[in-house]
Amino acid sequence: METILSIKNLHKKYKYVHAVNNVSFDIQKGNVYGILGPNGSGKSTTLGIVLNVVNKTSGDFEWFSGKLTTSEALKKVGAIIERPNFYPYMTAVQNLQLVCKIKGIGFEKVDEKLALVGLLERKDSHFRTFSLGMKQRLAIASALLNDPEILILDEPTNGLDPQGIHQIRDIIKVIAAKGTTILLASHLLDEVEKVCSHVVVLQKGIILYSGRVDAMSSGEGFLEIDSADRKALKSALSDHPGIGNITEEDGKITAVLTQAVGASDINRYLFEKGITVSHLVKRKTSLEEQFLNLTEKSKK
Amino acid sequence: MKRLISIELQKLWQSRASRVLIIIYFSLLFFMALLGAINIDFGNIKLGVKDLGILNFPIIWHITAYLASWFKLFLAIVIISMIANEYSYGTLKQNLIDGLTKKEFIASKGFTVLLLSGTSTLFVFVITLVLGYSFSSFTETSIVFSRMEYLPAYFLKLAGFYSICLFAGILVKRSAFALGAIFVWWIIEKLMTLALWFIFHSGDKIDAFSRFFPLESMSNLIDEPFTKIGIVRSAGQAMGVPKFADPGVSFLSMFIVLCWIVIFVLSSYRLLQKRDL
Structure with missing residues (x-):
């Protein structure tokens, strides 16, 4: 099986907090992974490190078995973190085109992905006029622009209304059904339970469990x-x-x-x-x- | 490099605030060309700007470069806000996640600084030629294209100042505070110069030190041109001031500014690299 991401003995120490403590796990192609943990358990920090925005204290991580540098690998990754970050003065299309330029791909898929998340009619509206749900959907469209090997979602339904949450989950299910590898960080357990096949449970930066969701408890119910x-x-x-x-x-x-x-x-x-x-x-x-x-x- | 500039120009040009500031800036440079058309009418005495001799080659290179550099603040605001916005919109983080490296991020900003400085220099070059050919008393090619060291000096002056803006933007992350920080730094430089005065009591020795300060070194690149103007000179001589100096652009000053540009861009990169976003 192809390993997409491999994390080994990762540590991140801030001044007062040991945010990530000896975290190791592998992401295999085709599975849907959940990182589960309460707020402040180190989920976002772990993702931040592999996504090149947070510096690790020690340990290692490797994308695609080390064949690519981190930023090269990130061009094949789709990721959204916490809240959707775009230029408010650009339209949806312009924002996506900018992402295409960064990833070094053409603009062909922009409309297709906007349609996938149901934003095609609003493609020429400025980002600042979008509701949070629409912003989050645009973020997903942006993450899918390059048909990524892996989609990383950090708290994708945070702060959304029930309708918005439902829309995002439907989109995630569609993407998962296509066989895209997904890594979903969440503190919402039912979210992870509904879509994930594997789970990593984190608390205070320490892994408590890592493996299949259904093997987490051997009880009879x-x-x-x-x-x-x-x-x-x-x-x-x-x-x-x-x-x-x-x-x-x-x-x-x-x-x-x-x-x-x-x-x-x-x-x-x-x-x-x-x-x-x-x-x-x-x-x-x-x-x-x-x-x-x-x-x-x-x-x- | 083309990719980085294309990314950066899109960010700049699609923002209305930056677009307006850039347009205003270049319009102001352009209006400088109308300078020559100013004629002051005192009844019988007609005094035109061109009669002052400041539109003659080669002094006009100095005059336009000096005047044009006063407008640099417009682009400074553009550059600072283009960096501070990346922080406040959270797009710096998103750019990196999308696969831009931190090096490319700084490089794209650095290229923009060079591009804006270069375009300004080209603008000043063209305006000066047009203005000079229209009003200068001497238009022999050998005179027209002499003493042009003020153009590279102008370029370095802008690029240097914008590199400070780049660094301040990355360091402070907020537009207004970054501008404030540059102002505070300017005051600190002045205070240090004052302190040097108490140590040396001699202008020359102070200059020997203060010319290495970043902002001071940039302002030293293009000295005020007015003591070069014929009228001022003759007035000075009449009042007993010995001949004013005409030092031109010193290569040492250019070298110092070049060093500061490298230092500020590299420190911006170091700072960004060390930071958790």
Whole structure:
């Protein structure tokens, strides 16, 4: 498999903060990666270093197995960071043409990419007249101009309204479906969960987890269950061999599974015991819970 | 290099503020050409600018270069804001992410400085020729193209001043504060000259030091031309002032300014390289 980006033992120390602490991971072609972490966990700093805007303290990173210099490699990369940065006095088209000049490519794709993000009608409007959602979409169009090997998105939905968030996610899905490698930094877990196949979890600059999203937790999931007679339900559940910890929270009973048991097996088991359930859902542990588990563990 | 200049010119020309300032600047240079047409009428006495002899070759090279350099502030504002805006729009960061190197970024700004200085010099050259051929008493080729060292001096003076602007823009990141910083530096140079006065009590020794200060070295390139004008000279002699000196452009001054240009451009690059954006 082709390695697009390889980061090894990267450190970034600011005066008072060790923002990136021994971070190493590889980005393989064709996967969608998420960098997950709370605000200030070092996501943007890590991306800033590989994107040539932040100087590393120590460690190494390599684009395309070191075949290209960083700025040569960046011409094959599409990246947007935090907020869309363009010249407010230029129109959408003029801004994109400038990016083409920087990347050393022709202007042919400008209209195509504007159409992809739904800005073709506004192509001659000045950037300063755009809403934040439109600015962010223009940023994505700009990042796609060179049909990049990898698209890097840092908090692409930050500050957008629900409609804007939805539009951006749809665009990301379209791009991912075309087989473009994506690296998405976010503190929004469901965002990463929805689009990413691999995840790197960062906290205070340290990697807590790096690997496939579905391998992050080996648990069997849990049940959300309710019945008119909760007492009987609880005692019945605790007798079941495949069920571990049982908690009652927010008017719902949550039972953690210790074996691979289906929802229908549980339903039959309870019915045989004379309990009818009013609510029964089997769920995999969400990324959010796994994430909280990981960050909790690291605090201890 | 073509790519860098094309990038930079697009940034400059599509900004209305810069475009207006550049147009005003070159118009002002152009209007300098109308200087020769000024005629003052005092009843019976008709006094025209051309009668002062300042439009004669070769002194006109000195006069126009000197006057034109007063307008340099217009382009200084353009250059400072073109750099400060890159910071405030966040486009410096985006340019680098898009694949521009920090070296190319400084180079593109540096080329623009050279381009603007070069165009100004060409402008002054053409205007002076037109003005001179229209009003000069001497139009022999050998006289017309003599004492032209004021043109390269003018070029260096602009390029030097704009390199300071480039550096100040990168250092301070805000247009107004960068201009302020240059003004403060100017005051510091004056204070240092004053301090030298208390040490040496001699104009010559002060000059020996102060000519190395960046702003001072640039202003030394083109001395005021008025003591060269015939009328002023004869008036001076009548009042007992011995012959005014005509030092021309000193090669040392040109060399010093050249050094400052290199120093300011390289320091801008160093500064940008060390910074996290």
